[in-house]
Amino acid sequence: MDQRVGGLNAWGPEPLEDDTIRFNLWAPNADAVAIEIDTPNLHPGTGRGTVNYTTAPLIPTENGWWQITLPVGPGTRYRFRIGDTAVPDPASRRQQGGVHGWSIVSDDNYQWRAPDWRGRPWHEMVIMELHAGTLGGFSGITQRLPAFAALGVTAIELMPINAFAGDRGWGYDGVLPYAVHEAYGSPDELRALIDAAHELGLSVFLDVVYNHFGPDGNYLGLYADRFFHRDVATPWGGAVAVDEPPVARFFIDNALMWLRDYRFDGLRFDAVHAINNPAFLDTMAAEIRAALPDRHTHLVLENEANDASRLRPDAYDAQWNDDFHNVLHVLLTGETNAYYGDFADRPAERLARCLSQGFVYQGDPSPNHDGKPRGTPSAHLPPTRFVSFLQNHDQVGNRALGERLKLLTDPAKLRAATALLLLSPQIPLLFMGEEDGSETPFLFFTDFHDDLADAVREGRRREFAKFAAFADEQARETIPDPNDLATFEQSRPLPGADAESWRALYRNLLGIRRDRIVPHLRDVRAIGAEATGDASVVAHWRLGNGTFLGIAIDLSDTPTLPAIEGELIYTDGARFAAWLES
Incomplete structure (x- = not known):
């Protein structure tokens, strides 16, 4: 598929038939753009030597695009220079030295072991959400795949794996959406993970973030101010300008890259309510469907607006249904603070509406949203349009102390809620560790430094000041520092003392789902x-x-x-x- 649309250049390095590479950059604010190519001059037999930088100017083309074609190949390190600032390629496929380092021309010659894999139909999905970093990177997840398959899981979903600042983080503060995060492994190690999953009959999903960029390493505003609408506020700053054709191209081609070059089976689009552009969402879905007609490719939304109109066969397969989680959390724990207040009144009736109609909020006034209506009618949709869960990275990790449900409710009630999750017709999603009865927390962790580290730590503690348990400063000091390495290490999921009984419960329930329910969904x-x-x-x-x-x-x-x-x-x-x- 030609990645250029309407005469615009494609993002990132393009291999050409004459074994050259065409480099492209959209820099409408730049007066001049140069590329630096890292050319090592090694002494024979030693592997050591000096490094020479070959610099060449890019040529302006149209609408702010710059371009150059060079006789270089895979493995070449490069970066752009705008004025006195060296910047990575925003569509870099691989980085060396972090998000401020060199971009690398990737080698896409991986030999797939399961080339005929076409995926599984959506109604068969039982999804396990995973964080690559806490599980030992791509190779660590690969080792766990047989256990997931034996449990009855049919798909894994990776939290974002794009390049972000530092070694550790959730991935939602990414700044280079095309590049695989170095600390997790190489692009080919990711492909090997996906290959191994497919050999076991497991689909693989990826969580992608198209609503914002992280605070460290995002250079786009330096040379492409039109990438953002500065006057449209989001929790992360100005909204991404997906109505600009080059910006829309940036994200749509990114989605296609993960699905085609890495053979992911589906994508989960983070917080699309913050994009606030349904037309872009529809265009993206249509392009993906047209590009991959012969595979089971599944597209899932996270959308706080509960917009049922996006959930149709030609667009998006399903949406994460926070309403299911929220009302069951109230019933299981009795907690009614923050957004749980929307579900405190008549929770059993709200659960009944969720099971029969999908969303609880379908245009109803939401106290947590200043009494404004939230959602649209969803009763006409089949249950499989909704992804249900008892826990996920947000609902555990956004707690001050990262507690799992096992520590917050009666075990018998949790077993019953687990049975409801796994035997209802909605698509179930599990969070790593819950199948093992894990009691280790999943905390919010980052790897920022200096002033940014201070701002993140103090901002995290201010966020919880409105909760009674953390009203005084001494209590807030107990909230783990996101930048402390120990916070990350504590978040590795370890099996609980009663792990085997929980695994047996999941195996039993998922076996019933597979044999008695899934064939008729x-x-x-x-x-x-x-x-x-x-x-x-x-x-x-x-x-x-x-x-x-x-x-x-x-x-x-x-x-x-x-x-x-x-x-x-x-x-x-x-x-x-x-x-x-x-």
């Missing part, structure tokens, strides 16, 4: 759900084979389930039951 429709008590709900769905799936859950302190008519496929005492009816 293509045409599943909700029949209805109702609250049967302050913390109990009964829900029904019609499966694609004409049978009915029923689920009853009771998260009260004195649980009682209703009488069950049908074939019981799973029960957990008086707290949970799932059954099939003809």
